[in-house]
Amino acid sequence: MTNSSASSYDEMLDTDGGVRAAYAGYAKWLEEQPPNLLRRKGIEAEAFFRRTGITFNVYGNDDAEERLIPFDPVPRIISADQWRKLSRGIDQRVRALNAFLHDLYHRQEIVRSGRLPARLLEGNAAYLAAMAGFTPPGGVYTHIVGIDLVRTGEDDFMVLEDNARTPSGVSYMLENRETMMAMFPELFTRVRVREVSDYPSRLARSLAACAPPAFDGDKPTVAVLTPGIYNSAYFEHAFLADQMGAELVEGSDLRVENGRIAMRTTRGYEPVDVIYRRVDDDYLDPLSFNPDSVLGVAGIMDVYRAGGVTIANAPGTGISDDKAIYSFMPEIVEFYTGEKPLLQNVPTWRCCEADALGYVLDNLAELVVKEVHGSGGYGMLIGPTSSRKEIAAFEAKLRANPDNYIAQPTLALSTVPIFTKAGLAPRHVDLRPFVLVSPNGIDITPGGLTRVALKKGSLVVNSSQGGGTKDSWVLDD
Amino acid sequence: MLGRSANGIFWLFRYLERAENTVRLLDAGFRMALTRNSNDASDEWRSVIITLGLQAGFEARFGGEYGGAQVFNYVLRDKENPGSVLRMIEGARTNARMVRTGITREVWQAVNESWMKLRDMLARPVNEVRLGSVLDTVRLQATQVRGAMEGTMLRNEIYNFARLGTFIERADNTARILDVKYYVLLPSLSYVGSSLDNVQWDTVLRSVAGERAYRWLHAGRLDARGIAEFLILDQRFPRSLAFCYNKLRSNLAHLAREYGDKVASHDLLREADARMHAQTIDAIIDQGLHQFIGTFIAGNARLAQQIQRDYRFIE
Numbered sequence: 167m168t169n170s171s172a173s174s175y176d177e178m179l180d181t182d183g184g185v186r187a188a189y190a191g192y193a194k195w196l197e198e199q200p201p202n203l204l205r206r207k208g209i210e211a212e213a214f215f216r217r218t219g220i221t222f223n224v225y226g227n228d229d230a231e232e233r234l235i236p237f238d239p240v241p242r243i244i245s246a247d248q249w250r251k252l253s254r255g256i257d258q259r260v261r262a263l264n265a266f267l268h269d270l271y272h273r274q275e276i277v278r279s280g281r282l283p284a285r286l287l288e289g290n291a292a293y294l295a296a297m298a299g300f301t302p303p304g305g306v307y308t309h310i311v312g313i314d315l316v317r318t319g320e321d322d323f324m325v326l327e328d329n330a331r332t333p334s335g336v337s338y339m340l341e342n343r344e345t346m347m348a349m350f351p352e353l354f355t356r357v358r359v360r361e362v363s364d365y366p367s368r369l370a371r372s373l374a375a376c377a378p379p380a381f382d383g384d385k386p387t388v389a390v391l392t393p394g395i396y397n398s399a400y401f402e403h404a405f406l407a408d409q410m411g412a413e414l415v416e417g418s419d420l421r422v423e424n425g426r427i428a429m430r431t432t433r434g435y436e437p438v439d440v441i442y443r444r445v446d447d448d449y450l451d452p453l454s455f456n457p458d459s460v461l462g463v464a465g466i467m468d469v470y471r472a473g474g475v476t477i478a479n480a481p482g483t484g485i486s487d488d489k490a491i492y493s494f495m496p497e498i499v500e501f502y503t504g505e506k507p508l509l510q511n512v513p514t515w516r517c518c519e520a521d522a523l524g525y526v527l528d529n530l531a532e533l534v535v536k537e538v539h540g541s542g543g544y545g546m547l548i549g550p551t552s553s554r555k556e557i558a559a560f561e562a563k564l565r566a567n568p569d570n571y572i573a574q575p576t577l578a579l580s581t582v583p584i585f586t587k588a589g590l591a592p593r594h595v596d597l598r599p600f601v602l603v604s605p606n607g608i609d610i611t612p613g614g615l616t617r618v619a620l621k622k623g624s625l626v627v628n629s630s631q632g633g634g635t636k637d638s639w640v641l642d643d
Numbered sequence: 644m645l646g647r648s649a650n651g652i653f654w655l656f657r658y659l660e661r662a663e664n665t666v667r668l669l670d671a672g673f674r675m676a677l678t679r680n681s682n683d684a685s686d687e688w689r690s691v692i693i694t695l696g697l698q699a700g701f702e703a704r705f706g707g708e709y710g711g712a713q714v715f716n717y718v719l720r721d722k723e724n725p726g727s728v729l730r731m732i733e734g735a736r737t738n739a740r741m742v743r744t745g746i747t748r749e750v751w752q753a754v755n756e757s758w759m760k761l762r763d764m765l766a767r768p769v770n771e772v773r774l775g776s777v778l779d780t781v782r783l784q785a786t787q788v789r790g791a792m793e794g795t796m797l798r799n800e801i802y803n804f805a806r807l808g809t810f811i812e813r814a815d816n817t818a819r820i821l822d823v824k825y826y827v828l829l830p831s832l833s834y835v836g837s838s839l840d841n842v843q844w845d846t847v848l849r850s851v852a853g854e855r856a857y858r859w860l861h862a863g864r865l866d867a868r869g870i871a872e873f874l875i876l877d878q879r880f881p882r883s884l885a886f887c888y889n890k891l892r893s894n895l896a897h898l899a900r901e902y903g904d905k906v907a908s909h910d911l912l913r914e915a916d917a918r919m920h921a922q923t924i925d926a927i928i929d930q931g932l933h934q935f936i937g938t939f940i941a942g943n944a945r946l947a948q949q950i951q952r953d954y955r956f957i958e
Contacts, residue, residue, distance in 0.1 A: 218748070219740070219755050395740045404743035414744045418958070419647050430646045432800065432954040433902055 175580040188245040191357040236634035238584040242616040255508035265502035267307040294482035302480040304605035309478035311601040317580035335615040337402035342637040358642040360612040366409030375604040379473035386439035389413040422465040440476040517568040526573040612640035646955035651742035656808035658735035663785040664816040671850035688714040694823040720765040749791040757784035803894040814887035851882040872924035906953035
């Protein structure tokens, strides 16, 4: 597989330049519009985002404290049929993830059966001993999952990352849709697109269904725990709390009182039942984890284990985001569901294995190499777009600590057109649908966040690395 | 409602109010500077700085010279001035971000837009040509936030904390103007019928946006007692101390009703209220205007602190 756009699957146009079925309605509408419409609307959209404060903070960048994620006005469209197939695969994968996490923190049958090497867990910082033997309220580990999917062909969707920890980006899914509807209202009367705007109420319902044993009342109190206004995803934390009608709390608002987590309100301390935390495991409880953390709540893990509060996602779910463990997902899905996996994994070489490492070292220039615990596009090597010097530097790191890396082929990610000065031009995309899990089942919002690499030929879609976003449409039948 | 959010709302509106009052003060000072010789003008700029409590910082930077451009740039945008208008608008916006879930989208957008506009306008030094439009922008943006607030916010505890912030700050600002300017009023208080420094008095009224209202009420007759009474006791004038305290009273009463209990700040307010309502302007002047205002400012600060304690703004 190569990095060239020419060989990539374009989601709008087939190889003869004909418009694919999913885009037929959109293409027809676009043809009827005045030529400068997209440009004009793009400028409007940017002003709108600035005014509403839909920004993210970039770490280590003092100059531009708040930046906009570029928004592209051409939608990414998925047919109803394609979505049905995807949903089945996502549902299966998320069921397996939760069963896997439960097993990891209990009998570890999968290790006993020899399908997962024990060494992947030993000394792995993402495996939390504090969770061993404990079952979270409702048996739910991953209340919110944002699976990253990439597409390489008509029916070829692969999971790039499971993001079972604290996936972000859902506010962009919602705001992108609002923006599109504000910019092109008549388009939505022509093409029937499935609704995403009820995600916050679905999330509120889903979280409320996971109330802890100590809760006794009509309506559980849900709070979103944010590290604060300087966090890169603060806008999203505030947005979700606002849309759910939940409190937006910081660690300093919370303390342990009578075996519950309580928040300081203007009337005194009041118990919180479900905490949707956007704080990493490490910072959650200075008594159990990082003692220097001021973002969490001292003693929350004890309250949690005693059934006084629900933490979503459960601490310790990050273990399934480990990229070495990811490479076993096909086995994991089969082990817990008894079914063949519906979604493929990206082929992955585990550099901790001598054969694999040998192959990776021989083919660095063609591969993507990632840190086992990394995320956000940091600390990775994209062989085909790196200089010899960069590759050599990376090789030294890899040789020094091979266990810390996995490698994957450079995928020919599908493309969707974006609007450029020179007209529409194809760019690589991925897709992050958002999945909610509660004792009532798995709930997949029809849509998701499409991230797009704005630079021609680039495969890096991360917003921290210059990616943009698109509204993602799932067509109604 | 979280105590931290109540604190954020309270300060959001304190900062906005202070920013607005600060530009009114600058506006009045600027007007005075245009109509007076340079000595008087520099006196006026100096009194603006003193009213804002910025004397030490300003003199450390510029010495005792009170040039107009220096003063209004220092007050509006100087990086070394922690109380600059730009910092206040930033502070307002930071608090608005923090309490984003407590305010409507329209209020947030109005605050955010104020910050975006002011940040651009104050990116470079302001000269006399641009000063007017900068001051106008601050006033207009404050009006916009107020309008969004008025039109879209629920009348609940959040609104009450916002109003408490607004009127604590406004009462403080009006009192400070009186405190610095009382010497202008004083001589004429003792000599009935003496010749008045009309321009000085006009400046006092302008800095609280009260010149029109006062003229209308008093048929254009400027008199010291009348002005003092207007700024302290007139319940119709939205920047008078009495008006601010009426608002503080009704908002605290609303909180007491909603929460079903009384707290220490209610007692403090009653005392302050009693001090003001039992008085006539003659009694206040007989006891000493300066002393009255000093007591008022201290009591106002105590009330603000007590509100923060009673409603658990901070741990």
